[in-house]
Amino acid sequence: MTDHREVAMVVWPGQTPLIEDCLAALLADYHLRTEAEKGEPVADVAGLPDRYRAEITDPRTAFADDLVLVALQGDIAVGCLVVTSPANGQSEIKRLWTDSDFRGRGIGSALLGAALAHAAESGADRVRLSVWEWRTAAIALYERLGFTVTQSWDERKRLVCMQRSV
Template sequence: MSRAVVRIASDGDAAAVSELLRAYHERTEAEKVAHDLQEFGPLAPAYAAEIADPAFPGSDVLLAEVDDRTIGMVILRVAGADAEIKRLWVDPAARGAGAGGALIAEAVRRAAAARAASLRLSVWDWRHDALGLYRSRGFVEVASWETRERLVCLRMPLR
């Protein structure tokens, strides 16, 4: 398998972004059920709306591709001195091509270019592989800004 290449999403990528978001939300909701955080049920309306219309005003949607196939995404939002990444997802069948690391590297590059002081994210505590990836890229655990239990908050200083 070739190495992942990252690019910014365009309007023509809406279907691919929707499918990545669907996989991300369905996996996350199933994990929440498995970890006794919620009962099984339909996706929350906000998540269903994201899938139906994957527009993120004020944010960059970055896509990872291998051999012209979209395999991953992350959403980067820069607001003032802070930047945040959300929805980092790589198709489980395509993991190992460096897409997660490439998406993080591009998010860091863009946040630094926008003069953000730091880049932050939150991740479920059971996602050990993701936590390892973030920590290997320089993110450190900080006091939580989240109200949902079991979310670990991480931050990377950029300047």
């Protein structure tokens, strides 16, 4: 596992255009891999559903009300995560993704730790997330951090909904 001091967290927007390009690349990888894992592979970003394509092409608008964290190792963007502003005492974590070349180094844990701290500072009592059931390593990480499976709020099959108190 990487020493977390080697991973810098930057809040986006507010950073250089390089961060925006890196965030778009991470989100594209996330969505393309997810579609392939669901058995609905697409060749490129143009084949993604509109809402996912919008996150990649215009993250500033897509995440206008959210906090976006980008993990950097040196000048390389290696992971990202989106956490929503609290609504009714609850924030949601979305789009946790670590570049496959950098997995197993604590980057996901560092992103989640920063997101949970932000949610608490923002007044959230709970944080929720959803994850595809085949992403067992992610589920194990969430469980290690205190998330538990809860009643689904999403109609998509094979989606696991989890939450934890902050």
